[in-house]
Amino acid sequence: MHRSEARQQRCRTPPSKPAGRLGVTACLLALLTTSASPALAQQPSPPASGSAPPASPTAAQAHADAPASPDGAKDQPTPPVAKNYVPPDYPPEARAAGKEATVTLQLDINRDGKVLRAVVVEPAGHGFDEAATAAAEKLDFEPARKPDGTPFAARILYRYTFSLEPEKPKDDPATEPREPGVSTQRLSGIVLAEGEIPLAGASVTLTPSQADASPLALTTDETGVFAFPTIPPGKYRLAITMPGFDPLEVLEEVAPGEQIEVKYRLLPVGDGLEVTVRGKRPPREVTKRTIEQRELLRIPGTNGDALRSLQNLPGVARPPAIAGILIVRGSSPQDTQTFIDGTPVPLIYHFGGLSSVVPTEMLEKIDFYPGNFGAQFGRGMGGIVDVALRSPKEDRIHGLAQVDLIDARVLVEGPVPFLKGVRFAAAGRRSYVDAWLGPALTAAGAGVTQAPVYYDYQFMLEADVTPSARLRLTYFGSDDALELLIDEPSPNEPALTGNIGLHTAFQRLQLRYDHELTDKDRLAGVIAFGKEDLDFGLGPFYFLLDNLSVSGRLEYTRRFFQGVTLNTGLDIVWNDATVNLRAPAPGRPGEPPNQPFSTRTVQELSVSNVLYRPAAYAELELVPTPRARLVPGLRVDYAKDTQQWTVSPRFSGRYDIVQGFPRTTAKGGVGMYHQPPQPQEVIPPLGSPNLRSNQAIHYSAGVEQEITRQVEVSGEMFYKQLDSLVIGTPQENGSGTEYKNLASGQVVGGEFLLKYKPDDRFFGWAAYTLSRATRTDRPGEPPRLLNFDQTHILTVLGSYRLGHGWEFGARFRLVSGNLTTPSVCNVQDVTCDPARTNALYHAPSGVYTPIPLTGPGSERLPIFHQLDLRIDKRWKFTNWQLSAYLDVQNVYNNQNTEGIQYNFNYTARQFVSGLPILPSIGMRGEF
Incomplete structure (x- = not known):
């Protein structure tokens, strides 16, 4: 019998009688090749396992059974053969509890026999998954070979069986020396x-x-x-x-x-x-939060939408009602960038934040960087959301269809017929809120021309061009539209009639290439051609944007020797934009400031401009000791619109104070970040061409601590220093707005996360963020709170599998109220003066123009709190499965305040409540 263990080959002379084999066993289950005909690995019979765990179990011993070659293998490829065996550590908690388990892994093995990636496909929880994955990555294989002996990359299933060995009697001859x-x-x-x-x-x-x-x-x-x-x-x-x-x-x-x-x-x-x-x-950044697949699908209050789950992570504020934006560590939404497979996209949520622009079924993972991100990302001062699309399935044709109260979606994927090594995926989704909300609003006299409707679509072709290289062509896009009819003009704006409409759309044609050149060299690149459209109409006024874009990223990674890796790359964005505008002109000198804007003189503009912003970066990953990882980096950017070069040095580090389990890691970082002004701020005639980039310096320090194999806690303090922020200043002649780099600010706070990592039954976390974001608009002025500041953000969620296909989850949120700028004081406030003049009367139009009570963001709305519940049920059949879910938001129907409404002459006010209890029912079929 031939076995392979720990970089060894052995030959045993069979003993006179077989000996029992107890402990951790591993066997190759199947070989799924990526560039040649599949070859199946024979599965040996597993060794016997103890029937019951002992009171004091001994350390488990490990064996690995290598597969035998099939008969007639001369004209068939040979599977990988293990050259060593690495025993996993038996989780102490599981051993003490007498637990046994089997973990099945999917191993990607390159043409040199190295394990590139180990992914758990049949988890066991209780620390077994982590132990098996850590051991599997140390395995070494004789690579899979074609019939002519040429090595090629392969994907196999590898199983670890954890079993406890009963304690034998002292007089057992097998244990006595x-x-x-x-x-x-x-x-x-x-x-x-x-x-x-x-x-x-x-x-x-x-x-x-x-x-x-x-x-x-x-x-x-x-x-x-x-x-x-x-x-x-x-x-x-x-x-x-x-x-x-x-x-x-x-x-x-x-x-x-x-x-x-x-x-x-x-x-x-x-x-x-x-x-x-x-x-x-280990992350190249100080903090990188990755949401796993099971968590993506089951977080309550998100309707199973993966990207909406980002709003439950530390550092992410609750957006205003029906606003599909991300607010990260007090920064404005435009300060946070979103990427899909390395390509920037202009938005990540459909209108109102009801759903994301990419369905969960197409995602492999979501990486979220709330700050101190590495040099490969730039042009932003907030956070980074990096969405990775998964590879299509390649064993056979798969599909799914799902419907709920908001939208319907379909997905088909599998191998392309008659094209070996090529696979595809096609998906589409359409909302039908317009089908039931539109008639309801029309019947209520709301004058709806078109209720909110959105589409998104994705198509992907992927091929293994060589055993170590993959090419992917993807086309994806999104479309949102809303239109309302104004039957009668508002008293405040007598000249404003017609429709109010908003239409946004974008498309991307993306080509991605990944090549594992050698064990030490890797090349990854992506280029995308895009188009964006934004149409906004308000009666006789409109804003039209038509933008063509090209974006590209190329990164080369070189591992010089153990502990030293270089990542260097290029990052380029090019835009050709055309803007057509018809809007009221700024008030002329001497005109009263309180007259309706719709009665002003109309101005029309048509502006075309080409922008390009190239960048280069380099980053070293240094591992001087097994405990430490240091990442110095440098990024250089150029912006054609400001004609400015910016240099952004960055540094982050991690150090394991305690290695192994329970691990204790200290982390920290500092870095400079530059963000070019918005195009409308810098491009004439509306913008000011002499602007510079906004600047921020990120500081952070934190600790990560494992409590058990499943439970970990982390805390991080952060500080952002903001400088050279762009602010608009009215011109002295009243002809418009002049933009200058006059503002500054700071964001300081802490994030805390207690997480239970997903096991076979439960996952959940509790996240709390404490922060304060302030801004000084001009030198000498007092600081004020930033518009999106939220002092306290608490999110607690979890989901538990009840068995028999049932799963139940809950989410509770408690958040400081949003900031608002009042025109009427709160009568419950002891400082409120009821005799104050709150508005000016405009005689020609007969309307009142409000006078702000104080500066911007001076009042905070009441605290927001909400409970969401979700229950799932799954039925499995021979060749397909059916699932249903009920997702209920705001279960106890709390009347959360989202704004303030005033009477016609601004002598009284009342709070405006957000969404009431909102149930959503969905069904899904998969094959």
Whole structure:
């Protein structure tokens, strides 16, 4: 029988009778090739497992069974063959609780036999998933080969079985050491370097599992051979050390009468696999929050929409009602950038924030950086949302259809017929709020011409051009429209009649290329051609934007040696925009400031401009010790509209105060960030061409602490210093607005997250953010709160699988009220003066123009709180499955305040409530 363990090959002489095998077992389940015909790996019979856990279980020993080649393999590709075996650590909590489990992993193995990625496909929870993933990334394989012997990349399933070994009686001969000379067991082997070079003088230490037994030590001879000729049967820990090579430690078990010959291979220092915690690469940024697939689909209050789940993370404020925007750490929405597979997009939510522009079913993951992001991102001072689209399934044709009260969607994916290694995905979604809301509003006399309606669509073709290179062509887009009819003009605006309409749309044609050049070199690039349209109409006035864009990103990664990796790249954005505007002109000198804007002189403009903003960046990932990771970076940007070069140095670091479990990590970073002005602020005739970029410096420091294998807590303090902010100033001649870099500001706060990582039953977290964001509009003026400041943000959510296809979840939010600028004081405030003049009367039009009570953002609305519930049910059939959900927002129908409404002459006011209880029912079928 042939086995492979820990960079070894062994030949066993069968003992007189089989010995029981207990502990952690691993076997190759199946081989799914990516560029050649699939070859199936034979699955060996698993070893026997103990029927019940002992009171004091021993450490589990590991075995790996390599697959045998199928019959007639001469004209078939051969699957990967394990060259080593790495035993996973048995989770202490699970072992103490007597839990056993099986974890199935999907391993991506390159043409050199290295494990590039390990993903759990059949999780077990209780720490088993993390232990299996961490061990699997240390595996080494003989690569899969074509019939002509050419190696190629492959994807396999690999299973770890965690089982506890019952404690044997003390008089069991299999555990009792035997007297020297009586036993006939033998352990011998050879130690090799890469290239089958024998290593002479390597230290080999064999330590028996018995506590009172002494270790045996020797060195290899000139041919790299060693031998322990007579040893008792039992378990041993074998350690090999050699200067210039990574140490190797494996577990061995010798059965009575067994003769073992083993071949071990040592890896030179710097050429070994880089293994990280839980199989995940440490972030290049101080804080990177990744939402896993199960969490994306089941967060209550989001209707199963993955991108809406971002609003539940620390540092993200609650947006105003029906506003599809992201507010990160007190910054304005335009300060946060969103990317889809590396391509910037102008918006991430449909109208009103009802849904995101990419359906959850198309997503692989969402990476969210609330601040201190790396040098690969720029042109923003807030946060970064990086959405990754997943690869289409390639085993067969799959599909789904879903309907709920808001929209309907379909998805079809699978291999392209007659094109080997090519797969596709096509999806589309349309809302039908207009189908039931439009007639209801018309019947109520609301004068609706078109109720809100949105579309989005995605099409993807993906191919493996070589065993280590992937090419993806994607086309995606979004379209939103809303139109209302004004039957009678408002008293405040007597000249304003007609329709109010808003239409936004964008499309992207994207080509993405990823190539694993060697084990140390990687090249990734994406280029996208885009189009954006924005049409806004208000009676006789309009704003029309037509923009063509090209964006591209190319990154090259080089690992020079262990602990030193360079990431360098280019990031380019080009825009050709045309704006047509018909709007009231600014007030002329001497005109009263309180007259209706619709009665002013009308101005018409048509402006075309080409903008380009290239950038280059470089970033080093330094791992001076296994505990530390340091990431210095530098980014250089140029903006054609301001003709300004900006240099943005950045640095972040992480240090494991306690390695292993429970891990304690300290982290921190500082970096400079530049954001060009908005086009309307800098392009004449509306803008001022002498502007500079807005500037921010991010500081942050925090700690991450594992409590159990499933529970972790993190805290982070942050500070953002804002300078050279653009602000509009009315021109002295009254002809318009002049923009200058006069404003400054700061954001200070802390984020805290207590998270229970998803297991087979439960996931959830509690997130709290405390922050204060202020701004000084001009030098010498007092600071004021930023418009989107929210002092307290608390979110608690969780979801639990009840069994039999049922899952129940809840979310509770408690948030400080939004800021508003009142025109009438609150009568409940002791400082309120009821005799104050709140408005000016305009005799020609007969209307009142309000006078702001104080400066902007001077009053905070009442506290927002809301409970959302979700329940899911799934039915599985032979070839398909059906699921249904009920998602109820604002369960106890709290009348949350979203604004203030005034009477006609601004002598009284009342609060305006947000959405009431809002249930949503959905059905989904999948095959």
